[in-house]
Amino acid sequence: MLYEPTTLASLACLLSTALREEYGIDPAPIFAQAGIPLGAPDSPQQRYPLSKLRVLWDLSREASGDEAIGLKTGTYAKPAQFYAFGYSWMASSTLLGALQRLIRYYKLLSTASVQVTLTENADNYALSAVFPEASKSPPKEGIDCGMTALLALCDSIAEKEIRPLRVELTCPATVHPDAYRQALRAPITFGVEVGTFYFDKKTLLEPLQHGAPDIAKVTDRIADQYIESLDPHKVASQVRRLLIALLPSGKTDQELVSKRLNRSASTLQRQLHAEGLSYRDVLESTRRSLAEDYLRDQKHSQAQIAYLLGFSDQSNFSRAFKRWTAMSPKQFQEQPRQN
Incomplete structure (x- = not known):
């Protein structure tokens, strides 16, 4: 279909x-x-x-x-x-x-x-x-x-x-x-x-008068869950769920993920392409979503977040986050405080 x-x-x-x-x-x-x-x-x-x-x-x-x-x-x-x-x-x-x-x-x-x-x-x-x-x-x-x-x-x-x-x-x-x-x-x-x-x-x-970080955190979670529910059986959703478990180990290469999902790397790539995505797309979006959640929670240092997302060091995480959001992790984390 x-x-x-x-x-x-x-x-x-x-x-x-x-x-x-x-x-x-x-x-x-x-x-x-x-x-x-x-x-x-x-x-x-x-x-x-x-x-x-x-x-x-x-x-x-x-x-x-x-x-x-x-x-x-x-x-x-x-x-x-x-x-x-x-x-x-x-x-x-x-x-x-x-x-x-x-x-x-x-x-x-x-x-x-x-x-x-x-x-x-x-x-x-x-x-x-x-x-x-x-x-x-x-x-x-x-x-x-x-x-x-x-x-x-x-x-x-x-x-x-x-x-x-x-x-x-x-x-x-x-x-x-x-x-x-x-x-x-x-x-x-x-x-x-x-x-x-x-x-x-x-x-x-410029800070917005009605910004509410606590409410945003709740509605962000609902939005994430809704997007996932659009088709929980999609290959991208399966990859995303597995990556969340694997990221802290740093073992996120496509070969390993493909093996865990009982298919070859070429088959996985072909299936993701049919959904309009690449393996890198799914890995990047998963890391970004988790990074934003961790930074909003303010329960982990940036070094700890880098580890949880499978980056080799904090500087690599910072560069990736700047590429995703056009902001440094520190700038992103300070946004709610401006209110």
Whole structure:
């Protein structure tokens, strides 16, 4: 059975709101034609196949006659609509911490093929997204919606309008450029290879008034468990569970893990590739998730954390953590104290 990417159902609710509020269109027949129930999801965890969301976006664009419908839809986003990720977002101590959670929990929002990274530069942070597989990537309208939803979510916890320094988009300038400039509140360069938002460092590091590290710790755990539950039988989940047990020993090579899972290294790599991952991807994400938890707990020294994660020394751990989060372990650990 081929893997079908899914999206959190609340994203479809944003579109129904936009159809009513922006265009005065009854969304019921559009949702019925797309095969998606209208109204609040039966559960905050409910998901819809990406293929149905594509149909829904196509029908909504045709009904509205607006190529920029995705940009307008994202402005209706509110954190509480996005299950555990939304509550972790609201409890973040800084916007930088919130963006780090976006990267960590993106699969809670959508399992579409997207690689999101956050890079620290001299005077800014760069949030980039790459879509490696077109067939498993969100449609253009979904990407547009995600960009304006990101700004709406930032506004909600900063309690002010957040403006990027600049934005780079992969689409050509011939696609309603004025709508993009107005919606994204920044100078835009079109036709680049990688879409990127550049944010001022001071803005992202400013303490947020309602940051709540204790609450974030709880909701982070719920988000982690939910992502794992999306398919506990996936090979990546099996590898992750085994790595958690093996990391303190430092024995995390692919050959050993493959043997423990009763398959060859080449078979394991092929199975992970079918899930859109590599062995290194799973190892890195497992280490990162555990590292953030250990640092928030503040029960272990950085040297102890390096050992628990299977690093040969603290400096290797520090370099890896800086690569994952664009922050040093010390900077990450000090974020909650700023409140």
